[in-house]
Amino acid sequence: MQDINVRTPSGTYDARIGHGLLASVGPRTRAAAGGHHAFIVTDENVGPLYAEAVATSLANAGYDVSERVLPAGEGTKSMGQLASLLEAMAEAGLTRDDVIVALGGGVIGDLAGFAAAVYMRGCPYVQVPTSLLAMVDSSVGGKTAVDLAAGKNLAGAFWQPRAVIADIACLETVPRERFIDSVGEVIKYGVMCDPELFSALEREPLIPDAEGRGRIEEVVSRCIAIKRDVVAADEREGGIRQTLNLGHTVGHAIEAASGFTLGHGSSVAAGLCFIARASARMGLCPEEDSRRIVDTVAAHTLPTTSNIPTDTLFEHALSDKKRHGDTVNAVLVRGIGAVEIRPLSLDELREVIEIGR
Structure with a gap:
């Protein structure tokens, strides 16, 4: 079990990583957030597995407990579901001193976190991530969001x-394909700033078998520590935090153009390969490093490209929130463990997508 302290200008909290932590959600929530009422937000896949254990822990810690079970999938990250969730919180009688508990993957964490941010102009929430993707990425750092049609x-x-509680045991019920999908974000961290992590993934793919489980807590802790350091330096993405978007500009375009049938981690992995190849062809990244990135993504059975037309990907990329007028801040690869943020004109962005194939 490991505790990683996250310090930002707007708040300090601990992320605890270990096995068998669901029973501690109640006392840890009590210590971190206080309040009288705990409102669990989960989905129809995760709820039947873990909601009862979390609710029991919260009740034993003195909370009145309510629960909202939402449909699973990216479609739940919508303004309509946000409005419905806020109404349910109000009907349950939550005050701004009560606490929301986000129990699930990245979709639930993003949506419940956004609801916490806007309900009565802000109330506490606790992240209890149950997917690898949520553990290594979305549960830490305070980014909350829903999708729009655009x-x-x-x-x-x-x-x-107020706290992050990552119970590695929850990953044992994650389908293999979803676990592998999440590794796309883990590879991103290695390429971004941790050559040792990348080399470990290169030597031995991270898979959810008996051997792989022994590495998972270490990998999750390392990724959270990296994100902790980045977020502490740049909470609101004005500078270095943008490096966490490596692979995301093209990846989000692939994800959206697929109608969200391709998972987020797989989309990021493909986007990372686009950027690695483009960076090499632009003379920024050694060809050998680009090849190693693509080979490592392929070794994890993740996609390394996309058959979606360049023009389609470009149109989706224009809606990226990293766009500033006629430029997009792209994260390019200089080598394994080194990236740079570079403003690209829209023509240059289209060229990067094209040559990145």
């Missing part, structure tokens, strides 16, 4: 949780 994560707020 694009992914276009409405949201920066709102830090």
Whole structure:
């Protein structure tokens, strides 16, 4: 079990990573957030597995407990579901001193966090991520959002949780394909700033078998520590935090153009390969490093490209929230463990997508 302290200008909290932590959600929530009423937000896949254990822990810690079970999937990250959730919170009698508990993957964490940010102008929430993707990425850092018709994560707020409780045991019920999908974000961290993590993934793919489970807590802790350092330096994405978007500009375009049939991690993995190849062809990244990135993504059975037309990807990329007028801040690869943020004109962005194939 490990505790990682996250310090930002707007809040300080601990992320605890370990096995068998669901029974501690109640006392940890009590210590971190206080309040009288705990409102669990989960989905129809996760709720039947873990909601009862979390609700029991919260009740034993002295909370009145309510629960909202939402449909699983990216479609739940909508303004309509946000409005419905806020109404349910109000009907349950929550005050701004009560606490929301986000129990699930990235969709639930993003939506519940955004609801916490806007309900009565802000109330506490705790992240209890149950997917690898949520553990290594979305549960830490305070980015909350829903999707709009025009694009992914276009409405949201920066709102830090009071605690993150990542129970590695929850990953044992995650379908293998979803676990592998999440590894796309883990590879991103290695390429971004951790050559040792990348080399470990290159030597031995991270898979959810008996051997792989022994590495998972270490990998999750390392990724959270990286994100902790980045968020502490740049909470609101004005500078270095943009490096966490490596692979995301093209990845989000792939994800949206697929109608969200391709998972987020798989889309990011493909986007990372686009950027690695383009960076090499632009003379920024050694060809050998680009090849190693693509080979490592392929070794995890993740996609390394997309058959979606360049023009389609470009149109979706224009809705990216990293766009500033006629430029987009792209994260390019300089080598394994080194990236740079570069403003690209829209013509240059289209060229990057084209040559990145």
